[in-house]
Amino acid sequence: QVQLVESGGGVVQPGRSLRLSCAASGFTFSNYGMHWVRQAPGKGLEWVAVIWYDGNKKFYADSVKGRFTISKDNSKNMLYLQMNSLRAEDTAVYYCTRDRRRAADYWGQGTLVTVSS
Amino acid sequence: DIQMTQSPSSLSASVGDRVTITCQASQDISNYLNWYQQKPGKAPKLLIYDASNLETGVPSRFSGSKSGTDFTFTISSLQPEDIATYYCQHYDTLPRFTFGPGTRVDIK
Secondary structure: OOEEEEEOOEEEOOOOOEEEEEEEEOOOHHHOOEEEEEEOOOOOEEEEEEEOOOOOOEEEOOOOOOOEEEEEEOOOOEEEEEEOOOOHHHOEEEEEEEEEOOEEEEEOOOEEEEEOO | OOOEEEEOOEEEEOOOOOEEEEEEEOOOOOOOEEEEEEOOOOOOEEEEEOOOEEOOOOOOOEEEEEEOOEEEEEEOOOOHHHOEEEEEEEEOOOOOEEEOOOEEEEEO
16 A cells, blocks of 8 residues: 655754655655645645656745755655755645645655754 | 635534535636645545545545636535545646645534
């Protein structure tokens, strides 16, 4: 069965960096685009970034453009989100999701990132 | 950028009631709209894709439709396990996602 397992969250000071990982299993990872979606405490869902199935194209929300980088390693079935210059407003649960025809059909359990001094 | 509005922001209904949520796009988005259910403390779950297609395994009491730039999500007979927040989500061709603000559904 499809599984997505995020890791790498934690407490980090403003201005510092953090890298999130998402381990995928149960499907042919190299055939699918992947997204990161986040949810601040008590708030709604916010799309963060997408990467195409082959890793050749990436797109970002304006709120993270220039600070976050999405990548995927199809040989390891891994998705990543490198987050630099973190701000308090980046505090959220971060979900990795699989893109199936422009829908997020599978989601991980999420990993909490807290940006605080 | 396309904006998505969703109404109501919350509702309370009785078990067995018909529940309707509306999502409106700021411009024509064709059928590029999905609906998700998020229960407290859990990840969202895809219910409806491309405006009106029921995801595999989702109960048939859930449905979606489109009229112009308005999209409607319906629970035909509300069940206790349907307590959740529901989100609409538009996608473009890149694909970038835009989520609606969500509708919280409670039992009266």
